Amino acid sequence: MFEKLLLDGAQLDFLVEIFARTILMFLLILIVLRLSGRRGVRQLTLFEVAIILGLGSAAGDPMFQEEIPVIYSVVVLFSVIVLYKFITWAASKSDKLTHLLEGKAMIIVEEGMFSIEGNRNADFSQNEFFSELRNQSVEHLGQVRLALLEVDGSMSLLRYEDQEIRYGLPLFPNAYKKVQPEEGSGPFACMFCGNIAQTAKDTQGHCKRCGKEEWTKAINTKYVG
Ligand SMILES: [Zn+2]
Structure with a gap:
């Protein structure tokens, strides 16, 4: 045979x-x-x-x-x-x-948060953006002023200067964990859009930006290149 x-x-x-x-x-x-x-x-x-x-x-x-x-x-x-x-x-x-022919460049992150405009797009795949940002040594969204998805699938990134870095949504799995805001202290980050809530009170119910209800602890570490 x-x-x-x-x-x-x-x-x-x-x-x-x-x-x-x-x-x-x-x-x-x-x-x-x-x-x-x-x-x-x-x-x-x-x-x-x-x-x-x-x-x-x-x-x-x-x-x-x-x-x-x-x-x-x-x-x-x-x-x-x-x-x-x-x-x-x-x-x-x-x-x-x-x-x-090629589509348009798409804004992924703006001012430290995922662009909701982009999120509405049906082919939005958050996992992909997480890994793409991690590849560029971005630890959390608070380090990012602007991230663009280019038509060839690569990502262009503008970072905040150290002193401009704010609290943001962590991108690495060790810190990207769901928490109950009432049980800890803030700030918290919306796990979907990266919106920041300073205190547990601000997280009550849902994210004021995207309406989702899952929170993680926000971090504000500096960029290590
Ligand atoms: Zn949100």
């Missing part, structure tokens, strides 16, 4: 051709990617992911499929690049088209 899976129908003389086809397609991909003008890949926008998917499939299939002449995929590769160049050019002329 294993032999069937591995060898069934394989023609040995085609194996050498596969080797040659793979080298050829690999060189072609390199040429096409150089022509795209991109400098290498860190983060991709959705539009670029779509382009890469198109390129990948066109480049991979002829490596091992005898009935596909390499010239077909050469045409596909260059068509995709022409399309990429054209759409990139058109997007540079029109902000509307850019937003349509």
Whole structure:
């Protein structure tokens, strides 16, 4: 059964051709990617992911499929690049088209609190932002003046100076724990939006900003870089 899976129908003389086809397609991909003008890949926008998917499939299939002449995929590769160049050019002329293709940068944190505007967005994923902020050594939201989610999925961050740091919602799991405000002393932070309540009395019922009812102890530690 294993032999069937591995060898069934394989023609040995085609194996050498596969080797040659793979080298050829690999060189072609390199040429096409150089022509795209991109400098290498860190983060991709959705539009670029779509382009890469198109390129990948066109480049991979002829490596091992005898009935596909390499010239077909050469045409596909260059068509995709022409399309990429054209759409990139058109997007540079029109902000509307850019937003349509790639979305907009989104404000995540403003003045030490999660932006509620952003939270209403259906694809808001708080966990993701927590980990993204932790990656940038942010211990709590009180250290952050502004955080933007860029269209390529990376996060841009402006910090408060040490003397401006205020109480904020802790982002690391050792401190992000639900507490009962009546049983301790403030300030407290709303676990959903980061709103600060100075005393247990201020937390009564729900958060005045987002309406949620879970609180944790706020912290105001300085940034350690
Ligand atoms: Zn809240």
